[in-house]
Amino acid sequence: MNIQQGAGCSINSYGTLSITADGGGFAVRDGSANYAATPANDSTCFGYGPQQGGTLPASVKVDYTTFLGASGAKINYLGVYYGSIDNYNNIAFYGTNGNLLQIAGGLLADGLITGAEILAANGGHTGNQTQPGSNVYVNLAFAPGEEFTAFEFRTTGVAFEFDNVVVGINNRTPEPASLALLGIGLVGLAASRRRKN
Numbered sequence: 387m388n389i390q391q392g393a394g395c396s397i398n399s400y401g402t403l404s405i406t407a408d409g410g411g412f413a414v415r416d417g418s419a420n421y422a423a424t425p426a427n428d429s430t431c432f433g434y435g436p437q438q439g440g441t442l443p444a445s446v447k448v449d450y451t452t453f454l455g456a457s458g459a460k461i462n463y464l465g466v467y468y469g470s471i472d473n474y475n476n477i478a479f480y481g482t483n484g485n486l487l488q489i490a491g492g493l494l495a496d497g498l499i500t501g502a503e504i505l506a507a508n509g510g511h512t513g514n515q516t517q518p519g520s521n522v523y524v525n526l527a528f529a530p531g532e533e534f535t536a537f538e539f540r541t542t543g544v545a546f547e548f549d550n551v552v553v554g555i556n557n558r559t560p561e562p563a564s565l566a567l568l569g570i571g572l573v574g575l576a577a578s579r580r581r582k583n
Contacts, residue, residue: 389413389446390438395431402453410436410444418515422545425469426521432469432549435541442542449480449536450553460533463554464526468504469547470515471522475501480536487534498540499526523550530556 389405390413391397397405397414405412412435418424422434436444450461460482468475476498479487486497493499505512510519528534533556539546 397433404449404452405446406449407435407437407446408444410440410442412444412446413437413440422547423470423515425467425547425549426516426518428467428469428549430549432547433539434545434547435539436545442544443540444545445478445538445540447480447536447538448551450555451482451484451535454535454555459555460535461537461553462528462530462533462556463552464537465523465550465552466548467521467523467550469521469549470513471501471504471510471520472541472543472546473500473502473505473512474543475539475541475546478538478540479534480538482535484536487532489532494532527554 389397389407389411395414395416412433413422414431414433415422416424416431419438421436421438422432425432433446435446436442454460464477466477478498479494480497481487487494488497489495493503501512504510504522504524505520508519508522510517510522512520514520539548
């Protein structure tokens with residue numbers, strides 16, 4: 387695993403999950419640098435890849451398989467504040483078999499939601515560090531049979547940046563109204579952030 391934490395920033399997660407970084411690695415920081423831009427209006431720590439001095443391509447995968455265990459539960463919602471989205475960024479989704487989740491006839495036909503697709507849906511421009519359509523809270527809801535167990539941020543350029551990741555768990559219990567929300571936050575010491583949509 388190639389994850390840098392420091393300067394008052396850390397990964398704060400709930401539950402048993404696996405976070406792995408490949409290629410140029412993954413890091414957390416507060417404030418912009420020439421290798422990562424703070425998502426617009428984000429005043430706390432955020433995650434980015436590749437890490438400083440890292441190579442391309444870079445990715446970070448968050449896998450809930452162990453947490454979900456033998457319950458049959460899957461993730462049916464992903465929310466993430468995605469900053470200065472670039473055309474060369476994407477998010478990959480994985481099913482229970484560990485392969486890309488490919489859903490015919492939709493955005494996930496290839497198992498990926500690309501930065502270009504998110505930008506087009508929000509009127510954003512690639513790499514813009516301040517434009518609202520390029521710095522958005524992305525809400526992705528999945529239909530039954532389309533749920534996933536892991537997701538992965540990927541980039542072939544500098545960089546992907548995100549914060550405030552939340553997933554919704556379809557727990558497959560007899561009560562269909564029950565929903566568990568689990569978050570992965572990137573936090574700074576004694577810092578809080580108000581999300582702006």
